[in-house]
Amino acid sequence: MFDSLKKKLSDAIKSFSKSEERKVVEEAKEEEKAKERVENGGMQENKEHVPQRNSDDKHDAREKNERSDKGIKLSVSTNIKKAIFSNVKLSDSDIDNFTDQLRVSMLESDVSFEVVEDFSEQVRSLLGGRKLSSKNLQEELVGTVREALLDILKPSANAIDLMSFIPERIASGNAPVKVLFLGPNGTGKTTTIAKIAYALKNKGMHPLLSASDTFRAAAIEQTEHHGNAVGVPVIKSSYGADPTSVAFDAVAYAKAHGNDVVLIDSAGRQETNKNLIGEVQKMHRVIKPDLTIYVGESVSGGMIAEQIAEFNKFIKIDGIILTKLDCDAKGGNSISISKVTGIPVLFFGTGEKYTDLVPYDPAKVVDMILPSAG
Ligand SMILES: Nc1nc2c(ncn2[C@@H]2O[C@H](COP(=O)(O)OP(=O)(O)O)[C@@H](O)[C@H]2O)c(=O)[nH]1
Ligand SMILES: [Mg+2]
Known part of the structure; x- marks a missing residue:
């Protein structure tokens, strides 16, 4: 890092x-x-x-x-x-x-x-x-x-602390709180959702996962695997099913079973793929998530800012999670992405374990970058 x-x-x-x-x-x-x-x-x-x-x-x-x-x-x-x-x-x-x-x-x-x-x-x-x-x-x-x-x-004025945002929404009668995750393939969306589910569960909440990546082979099993590992329910359908209907079912299940957070996965897509962008726009329109979070790789160099800006034209992105900081010797994105896009960074992914999720904290970032005093 x-x-x-x-x-x-x-x-x-x-x-x-x-x-x-x-x-x-x-x-x-x-x-x-x-x-x-x-x-x-x-x-x-x-x-x-x-x-x-x-x-x-x-x-x-x-x-x-x-x-x-x-x-x-x-x-x-x-x-x-x-x-x-x-x-x-x-x-x-x-x-x-x-x-x-x-x-x-x-x-x-x-x-x-x-x-x-x-x-x-x-x-x-x-x-x-x-x-x-x-x-x-x-x-x-x-x-x-x-x-x-x-x-x-x-932190910018629009910064979000997810770990207080969600309980506050729940406390003000807005459960289940819906969070939609999107971004390119392989960036770590599903893993990150599991990390967040784990953290929320440890704070006494009752999240569930919506396996709305119905596109990629093994994606549903992967979500189930993570759900089992962190001990939260996974709502799924079959491959090729409409991801919006899976998310819809997940919200209905949460309402019926008292789950207060629905974490919605989605299939990876490029900002240039109009069909897939249309699909996630539909999910956004129908489900009306409380938050939409872009998951991107810290290692992806300068192009990530353009990708996020392009996504943001179609679906309003409220926050960014940068994964794989542990594999990124340069780390420039983690310093610049929020200022360049105007969208706050919520977390960094720093490894493959469920605990490898670090909330955005300027002092901690600076500690990672600078030699310690003395
Ligand atoms: N080193 C490292 N690997 C990660 C991190 N987040 C995810 N991964 C790995 O990246 C790969 C793709 O993750 P996945 O969650 O399937 O990505 P998705 O396609 O966006 O859902 C998996 O092997 C994960 O274990 C991270 O913060 N650090
Ligand atoms: Mg996935």
Whole structure:
């Protein structure tokens, strides 16, 4: 998960902070040499050539002058130590250099261009107004990148917490709550539905599954297998049956048996397949799901945003679940998809077990991406 992005960002931060640290030391040495020249030769004008770092060291400078006035000469290493412990403000070109390195790391990891731009603007504005401790530069830069990432990942106004949305709907008399899942073939829809059923059941709800993928060989058996494994009923028909009628039966069964959530599977389809899109549109029209969730693979690179946008033209998608994050070294989609599509991410699938479902939480995503502090 995020292995390559994590490494790239970490390398970029490390190499930038190392080069800045070297600069601080070099400048302290230069300053010391210039001071020695002044002291030895009384060449006051040389002071103009002392590289001026944009530092917070006025107090230190005063102290140095006072000390040298008294004839106490600071050693080079003392000055270097002082420089290292000082606060620095990065110059505009330093910040450009740093954000360029970050931008490349993110673009190479499939983060969308507009999100990368937002992110680097955010880093730029944070660094522009900030004094950093040159001793802990690396940690401070990690902290800044963390803040900028949290900002681009912050939940949108239309964010949905499924695990509170469903009980709230039930409490307000809207049971059974109907959730329709759709998306391309093989993305993990059926597995994800089972994971959600498992989580809902553990929270005291009574979900059931509608085996509305009547199209693909073995899909019904697969849904039954998952239903048995997590201990929830599966409503099914035969292959080739109308998926809408299966969902309709599932809702009727839920009403009759007190099941408060109906999780509706569907056959995988491409956004370009008009017949299959028509079929799921019918299901949407007849069943009127409380929520429609797109299940897509995190690994599918830049094209997923276009697929979702295309689906959304036909059926309003309320939320996205990105699966197979565990197989995705880049992870760019998980960072950008919500901002690019305007549709919130609800969960990440992180493996094949029923517990491998992680609610969308910016702080957790950032923890997965950035090297831990220290
Ligand atoms: N590694 C990994 N595999 C997953 C994840 N979600 C689903 N899968 C696997 O992806 C394959 C397709 O899943 P399935 O639920 O049948 O996809 P569907 O065709 O969309 O219903 C199966 O082998 C699942 O075990 C995930 O988050 N991580
Ligand atoms: Mg399936």
